[in-house]
Amino acid sequence: MSKVKLIQGNVACALGALAAGADFYAGYPITPSTEIAEFMASRLPKIGGHFIQMEDEIASMGAIIGASAVGHKAFTATSGPGFSLMQELLGYAVITELPLVVVDVMRAGPSTGLPTLPSQSDVQQARWGTHGDHAIIAISPASVTETYFETIRAFNLAEKYRTPVVLLIDEKIGHLRERFDVPDDFVPKIINRKTVVDKKAQYVPYENTADLVPPFVPLGQGVHWHITGLTHDEKGFYSSNPQVVDKSIRRLSAKIEDNKKDICKLETVFTEDADILLVAYGSVSRTAQEALNQLRAEGIKVGLVRLITLWPFADEEIAKLLAGKKAVMVPEMNLGQIFKEVDRVARGVKVFAQSRVDGDLITPAEIVAKVKEVL
């Protein structure tokens, strides 16, 4: 039996990263994510890993890209303003297919905004913040324990698909201290990036393999391959050949979008007999669960779809859950960033947004009142 532990969401994230095999952290201090950097600064040197505080968030992304290129599992943590600075090199990691994890403990923006208060307003920044057509994986946990497991999953997905993964934690979860339900002897399943057996035998770093994810050999291990943010051919060298470019840009998206079954994760509560569905994620999904309990006690048939993976968006799965419902409500701490996605796949079902952008949580009472109004 393990002892009851109370820890913070940010610390659970740091522990999850270590459990996943992360041995490199580069970051720049920013509220409300700093506890992750502090934890890694304390722990990584003790286990022979690498911690470095960089001059800004751009450099932090640069450093973890460098560490990933030489084969390490690397990550950084930040919040909205820092995440904005990271967008340039996030795109570099996408096109060069370097696995890494970016943790964004969300606070309210735009700009400096509300540094210490919760928000979910970086959801679309995670999706489209970097320029150019691309796919991205983003995950948003709803509890301290889930933050631990989803951080491990974030690293595994990054390695499996040779891609950056964004972990969107809202400030409320990042700073929440609650029971940490991970047994002391828990051994996670770890995925490492696919490599090649014979490293010298004609390694093709961007090979169009059937599974869409090319194998990886770290730089500095005898294979003189080339990494560039320019569009490139299978060998990794610049190409502007329309066919080559088209194929590579489409593959970058397809390796994520075609694997939604593996990547997308959601939970459903009483969705089958529900007349009205709530779609929520992060700390708001806990409020939604409480509202659901109260409404069910009154005999009102409400269900909950709790999204854990936000990107890629589980279009078809969500459309199926929504089909035939009287209405759908999407409470979130932004002006409808996931509401618009739900509305897009709702196929005629009426979808309502419930937004809060004042730095306060949405309360169960507010959701209960809105559901009654909609019904």
Added chain:
Amino acid sequence: MEAVYEKYFRDNIPHIWCAGCGNGIVMGAFARAMEKLGWDQDDTVVLSGIGCSSRITGYLDFSTMHTAHGRALAVATGVKMAEPRLKVVVFMGDGDAAAIGGNHFIHACRRNLDITAVVINNYIYGMTGGQFSPLTPFGKKATTAPYGSIDRSFDMVELAKGAGASYVARGDVFHVKQLVDLLAEAGEHKGFSLVEVISACPVSYGRNNKMAEPIDLLMQIKKDTVNIKAAQNMSEEDLAGKIVVGRHYQADLPEYSEVYADMVAGLQKGGEGR
């Protein structure tokens, strides 16, 4: 030279650089410096930023990384921190290193990781067609300074020294033998080393400044440069407008990845680190 070509270049020459460009001279000098140093190509990672000079990584037969504009040193910092056993060389242009990458540059100098940084300074943004950079001399013309630049320029040598680099040199594309020696010396130096290379861009810089022929710029570099040893006996007046080339500074300072490794070793023995 044939053997050097065979050994250090990939089979994708011809390069993209214009006739009269200094980048090829620097690339050739680097290959000769490598030959001098005898580094194992398998253990060497060469990185670059964005711009004409940064295309150098596409031609060199090493593990190479063509990063983003200004970010090469940030990425190189991750490479060297994660794998201190690797030799790390970074090529940047003047706009790349001194403007968009200026912050990364001074902090790389300050940390003193064992990285060799080569800033190819042709006084201009070449790839975008001739805009002034932070290293364009005052008064010189560029497409965005049609009446002459009113910006004061950085002195990369002084900037690197002030920021804490432990080896600082300046070479140029006219004095190639000296450049080879400086690159080799910088590679050998433990700690952050900078070699600024005064280079030539006849197409974008020369054409805007009445030196459109490749030979004009090279002769101008020959005329303007003074070896640091000769400079020691020259008055401030004589040195006005001159470019002093050679090794400017070298110090034995703690190298960052070694300091980190010491801390790790101390902690693993159960101590409190350093």
